[in-house]
Amino acid sequence: MIRVTVWNEFQHEKNDEKIRAVYPDGIHGAIAEFLGKEEDFVVRTATLDDENCGITKELLDETDVLFWWGHVAHWRVPDEVAAMVRDAVLSGMGMIFLHSAHHSKPFKLLMGTTCNLSWREDGDYERLFVIDPGHPIVQGIENGYFRLEHEETYAEPFCIPEPDKLVLIGSYEGGEVFRSGCCYRRENGKIFYFQPGHEAFPTYYDKNVQTILKNAVRWAAPEAPRKVLDCPHVGRLPY
Amino acid sequence: MIRVTVWNEFQHEKNDEKIRAVYPDGIHGAIAEFLGKEEDFVVRTATLDDENCGITKELLDETDVLFWWGHVAHWRVPDEVAAMVRDAVLSGMGMIFLHSAHHSKPFKLLMGTTCNLSWREDGDYERLFVIDPGHPIVQGIENGYFRLEHEETYAEPFCIPEPDKLVLIGSYEGGEVFRSGCCYRRENGKIFYFQPGHEAFPTYYDKNVQTILKNAVRWAAPEAPRKVLDCPHVGRLPY
Amino acid sequence: MIRVTVWNEFQHEKNDEKIRAVYPDGIHGAIAEFLGKEEDFVVRTATLDDENCGITKELLDETDVLFWWGHVAHWRVPDEVAAMVRDAVLSGMGMIFLHSAHHSKPFKLLMGTTCNLSWREDGDYERLFVIDPGHPIVQGIENGYFRLEHEETYAEPFCIPEPDKLVLIGSYEGGEVFRSGCCYRRENGKIFYFQPGHEAFPTYYDKNVQTILKNAVRWAAPEAPRKVLDCPHVGRLPY
Amino acid sequence: MIRVTVWNEFQHEKNDEKIRAVYPDGIHGAIAEFLGKEEDFVVRTATLDDENCGITKELLDETDVLFWWGHVAHWRVPDEVAAMVRDAVLSGMGMIFLHSAHHSKPFKLLMGTTCNLSWREDGDYERLFVIDPGHPIVQGIENGYFRLEHEETYAEPFCIPEPDKLVLIGSYEGGEVFRSGCCYRRENGKIFYFQPGHEAFPTYYDKNVQTILKNAVRWAAPEAPRKVLDCPHVGRLPY
Numbered sequence: 001m002i003r004v005t006v007w008n009e010f011q012h013e014k015n016d017e018k019i020r021a022v023y024p025d026g027i028h029g030a031i032a033e034f035l036g037k038e039e040d041f042v043v044r045t046a047t048l049d050d051e052n053c054g055i056t057k058e059l060l061d062e063t064d065v066l067f068w069w070g071h072v073a074h075w076r077v078p079d080e081v082a083a084m085v086r087d088a089v090l091s092g093m094g095m096i097f098l099h100s101a102h103h104s105k106p107f108k109l110l111m112g113t114t115c116n117l118s119w120r121e122d123g124d125y126e127r128l129f130v131i132d133p134g135h136p137i138v139q140g141i142e143n144g145y146f147r148l149e150h151e152e153t154y155a156e157p158f159c160i161p162e163p164d165k166l167v168l169i170g171s172y173e174g175g176e177v178f179r180s181g182c183c184y185r186r187e188n189g190k191i192f193y194f195q196p197g198h199e200a201f202p203t204y205y206d207k208n209v210q211t212i213l214k215n216a217v218r219w220a221a222p223e224a225p226r227k228v229l230d231c232p233h234v235g236r237l238p239y
Numbered sequence: 240m241i242r243v244t245v246w247n248e249f250q251h252e253k254n255d256e257k258i259r260a261v262y263p264d265g266i267h268g269a270i271a272e273f274l275g276k277e278e279d280f281v282v283r284t285a286t287l288d289d290e291n292c293g294i295t296k297e298l299l300d301e302t303d304v305l306f307w308w309g310h311v312a313h314w315r316v317p318d319e320v321a322a323m324v325r326d327a328v329l330s331g332m333g334m335i336f337l338h339s340a341h342h343s344k345p346f347k348l349l350m351g352t353t354c355n356l357s358w359r360e361d362g363d364y365e366r367l368f369v370i371d372p373g374h375p376i377v378q379g380i381e382n383g384y385f386r387l388e389h390e391e392t393y394a395e396p397f398c399i400p401e402p403d404k405l406v407l408i409g410s411y412e413g414g415e416v417f418r419s420g421c422c423y424r425r426e427n428g429k430i431f432y433f434q435p436g437h438e439a440f441p442t443y444y445d446k447n448v449q450t451i452l453k454n455a456v457r458w459a460a461p462e463a464p465r466k467v468l469d470c471p472h473v474g475r476l477p478y
Numbered sequence: 479m480i481r482v483t484v485w486n487e488f489q490h491e492k493n494d495e496k497i498r499a500v501y502p503d504g505i506h507g508a509i510a511e512f513l514g515k516e517e518d519f520v521v522r523t524a525t526l527d528d529e530n531c532g533i534t535k536e537l538l539d540e541t542d543v544l545f546w547w548g549h550v551a552h553w554r555v556p557d558e559v560a561a562m563v564r565d566a567v568l569s570g571m572g573m574i575f576l577h578s579a580h581h582s583k584p585f586k587l588l589m590g591t592t593c594n595l596s597w598r599e600d601g602d603y604e605r606l607f608v609i610d611p612g613h614p615i616v617q618g619i620e621n622g623y624f625r626l627e628h629e630e631t632y633a634e635p636f637c638i639p640e641p642d643k644l645v646l647i648g649s650y651e652g653g654e655v656f657r658s659g660c661c662y663r664r665e666n667g668k669i670f671y672f673q674p675g676h677e678a679f680p681t682y683y684d685k686n687v688q689t690i691l692k693n694a695v696r697w698a699a700p701e702a703p704r705k706v707l708d709c710p711h712v713g714r715l716p717y
Numbered sequence: 718m719i720r721v722t723v724w725n726e727f728q729h730e731k732n733d734e735k736i737r738a739v740y741p742d743g744i745h746g747a748i749a750e751f752l753g754k755e756e757d758f759v760v761r762t763a764t765l766d767d768e769n770c771g772i773t774k775e776l777l778d779e780t781d782v783l784f785w786w787g788h789v790a791h792w793r794v795p796d797e798v799a800a801m802v803r804d805a806v807l808s809g810m811g812m813i814f815l816h817s818a819h820h821s822k823p824f825k826l827l828m829g830t831t832c833n834l835s836w837r838e839d840g841d842y843e844r845l846f847v848i849d850p851g852h853p854i855v856q857g858i859e860n861g862y863f864r865l866e867h868e869e870t871y872a873e874p875f876c877i878p879e880p881d882k883l884v885l886i887g888s889y890e891g892g893e894v895f896r897s898g899c900c901y902r903r904e905n906g907k908i909f910y911f912q913p914g915h916e917a918f919p920t921y922y923d924k925n926v927q928t929i930l931k932n933a934v935r936w937a938a939p940e941a942p943r944k945v946l947d948c949p950h951v952g953r954l955p956y
Contacts, residue, residue: 133396166405177409607893635847
């Protein structure tokens with residue numbers, strides 16, 4: 001079983017009726033709903049307004065793959081919590097950053113860059129093209145691409161380290177392009193950044209998006225026991 | 240001085256009046272024309288119908304950066320010549336592959352993959368977006384992108400090894416995307432693949448294209464003396 | 479079940495009594511022996527003196543992971559067979575190149591470089607250090623390294639493209655170092671180069687070597703259906 | 718002219734007579750001494766006990782390449798100063814991290830990992846092997862390696878992101894190996910990590926070390942105007 005935790009900031013859905021209409025149970029609820037149907041996943045959720053921002057050491061220890069959606073309240077995640085999440089990834093926890101989580105504290109800590117990008121919010125359609133058709137994350141995507149009727153436009157330059165593997169490129173109605181599916185490994189942990197998922201659009205109900213996120217869970221799940229390497233003083237090699 | 244050789248298959252321009260109208264002196268002529276205005280470049284040209292396909296060991300030894308444009312006659316370049324070009328790159332010669340040279344023998348030898356892609360020829364406009372604004376190859380490109388009124392559409396998946404550095408992504412009127420500017424280093428040599436340049440369109444007269452190709456020459460020029468490493472039997476380290 | 483084929487040149491073991499004493503059933507036999515004990519592997523072998531050098535299209539189609547050991551007779555593998563092996567990898571077959579297979583035709587085709595290195599044969603011991611302790615290929619290696627009492631010394635520079643992931647570095651009694659475990663992905667296929675395995679030494683009986691090679695099979699096994707991408711003319715995106 | 722700033726923690730040399738005997742003018746002094754002889758460099762120094770830890774926004778703006786040596790007092794560099802240094806790198810400033818600066822705040826911020834390693838201090842000799850002989854940083858190193866009579870042993874695993882380019886591997890008298898010369902690019906800035914330089918040994922007087930550090934300055938110097946990308950709201954593409 002893969003133990004999945006879906007963390008969501010959960011602010012828009014509480015404070016904005018229009019967003020609540022799209023995600024009545026929160027974005028985390030919508031994601032947990034379709035992930036929960038997979039027989040090899042055990043799914044729970046956590047949100048910013050939960051105790052300790054929803055993140056504890058115990059939760060991270062018991063999570064194989066963590067989803068993260070945040071937008072207006074990145075600043076409310078304390079630096080210590082962000083560092084704890086980063087450290088869990090470095091020890092081997094898989095992590096999937098969604099949409100505006102490009103500016104979340106854990107993502108920026110793991111990337112080491114500003115993670116800036118350009119954006120506009122005009123409800124353009126987006127096409128997502130498969131760059132690497134043999135990659136496990138895009139298995140089940142037919143015909144090489146899929147289309148979302150409305151998404152927020154994220155545009156290059158996206159200020160990230162060169163991805164270990166670029167899996168998807170998005171292009172928008174207005175012509176912009178974006179590296180929309182990016183894979184990284186950092187120490188023992190795997191990281192997937194996935195661009196779609198603006199709160200105002202029903203992106204997480206899309207079958208192709210769901211296929212990718214389910215694949216991403218299996219791809220990001222730890223391949224080895226979680227382990228924190230420290231910086232030991234050692235003796236001479238015995239042999 | 241950087242010694243540049245522009246190699247062109249030079250078939251379309253001879254055999255097709257419409258193409259000749261676009262490039263009366265051949266694609267190589269058009270490229271040599273604008274490169275030749277740079278004070279630090281010495282430029283010569285070579286074409287497929289020249290003796291030995293225009294490529295000799297001496298020419299390669301005297302070339303710092305080689306351009307390669309080919310399309311319908313890749314097969315006419317003998318395997319030995321292609322291998323000689325590859326070996327020059329591995330020794331440190333810079334190389335710039337243009338457009339349909341994605342299927343040239345030297346490019347395929349250097350990549351180790353099929354270098355396949357999808358394509359259509361509808362005269363779409365193309366926008367080329369700068370992914371890495373600090374890269375030397377895109378200095379002088381304003382506003383983050385430029386547009387070509389007509390280009391052949393090359394679409395992903397493009398079957399290449401993950402680029403060391405992705406510098407440009409193209410998107411077309413019809414929505415497709417393509418990794419249009421890709422940097423590699425192989426042994427001592429630098430390689431730049433640049434997608435625009437269909438023979439029927441005046442791409443190589445475009446100022447932004449010219450800026451990129453001039454930058455690419457300076458980027459790809461050898462940073463160290465050319466050197467072929469062999470596979471020597473060695474003694475124990477003396478010290 | 480993972481279908482494994484162990485291909486071996488099988489010349490030293492036939493022609494040299496000392497080598498035969500180490501590997502009476504050939505290097506392929508020794509490798510097939512320990513792989514065959516894994517419940518999820520089906521193992522067969524092939525050698526250079528078999529019909530068609532032991533390699534047919536059918537065999538490749540039915541192989542999930544191919545091992546390759548060669549040394550003195552690389553030249554006897556026809557270019558067409560080498561290209562067929564490369565193409566199988568690009569379609570998704572996993573491949574593990576052992577020791578002197580760095581100079582085999584399929585490896586050189588896939589890398590695009592000379593794959594040269596420096597070498598000496600003094601029976602030095604070698605230590606192999608785990609660089610990436612969370613990588614699936616090194617699970618089960620205790621204490622961060624292991625030692626082989628005698629190996630052929632392979633020394634840098636090793637003329638390969640930068641590995642996607644460097645997993646092991648070897649160092650020898652005489653002080654040299656070598657990137658001894660290198661991971662690549664090329665189109666749909668995964669490639670692992672593993673340096674130990676000189677014919678004169680009992681390397682393939684070593685428990686740690688066996689652990690690594692068993693892990694490598696599971697790592698390299700296809701993650702998606704085998705697929706050859708071609709270079710299609712396409713219509714406009716329908717949607 | 719390349720404007721170089723050599724920042725040194727400068728604690729050991731003040732507080733420990735034995736270290737002062739090796740570097741009477743501080744490590745920064747020794748480095749500035751040999752760099753200062755290069756006609757294309759303008760060199761200044763800064764240390765932890767200077768005002769604002771020796772680092773101001775003005776200094777960073779006027780620095781093309783920054784060296785960083787630190788060990789026992791990483792904690793004394795305020796987080797804000799470390800972030801300012803990181804941001805200067807992201808804007809295009811080159812940076813060279815020396816030896817125990819693997820644990821400095823700016824390096825850890827830029828890498829996003831723990832940057833842990835194993836270590837012992839037995840005065841072993843170290844050999845540094847050139848992995849990439851065509852790389853600008855190792856031009857002038859003869860015979861493929863050089864030896865330092867005494868260095869602190871740093872051993873793998875070194876918990877860093879896969880380097881963009883691995884240039885040097887070190888091996889020690891006791892057999893350990895280490896990725897001793899690692900190149901990165903992060904946004905607009907180039908980063909070089911170089912392992913030798915324990916305070917108790919005269920490493921920075923070594924001619925080969927000096928050659929590498931001089932090369933590294935020229936390699937890391939900005940190739941484009943310094944630029945901070947932010948995260949703008951943009952309008953539709955005008956064209």
